[in-house]
Amino acid sequence: MKNQKLINVTLIVTNVILVAAVAALCVLFFTKPAGASVAVSESAERIPVAYLNTDSLLVNYVFAQEANEKLMKKQEDARLKLNTKARTLQNEMLDFQRKLENNAFLSRERAEKEQQRLLQKQQELQELEAKLTEDILVENQKLNLQLADTLTTFLKAFNADGRYHMILSNNAKDNVLQADSTYDITDEVISALNARCKK
16 A cells, blocks of 8 residues: 555656656747758767656665654554454454353343443544555655655756756656667765765
């Protein structure tokens, strides 16, 4: 679930970047003066485009690792809390069933009251599970937005000199199917981000 949310956010960021990239290419292509030809040769200068492998970034960027670890810890704590409460409730329900079968309740009203208490406890457990799940989803969304914002802000500073007209996002070879490795700036970005993170 966590990985799916992370993938969804990276896909959204990727699609936004790709739309901007296509728009930029259209502007560059269609604003050439009349009569100007676009000559492509093997000795032509490299185009000012780069791509970033977001899968590698998420695995190797210290902030992303720490955020992922924090989220996993929260999930584990929530699971432990739920399992403990569920086990306690299950034991109480088994105890209730045994008492019911052995006619241990002094009156029918006492048995019904105990049953209502257990049903109330069960409902509270379901509400707690829903709340903990919602908390984790919100936390995951917050962390994904923070990661996306950090990356966007960093890339603006990283490319302040304008050496790249476009920086594409590539996850699992999803967007950039084939490219020269000299266009891949993933390692450079990860190193710079981690150095900034240490400060």
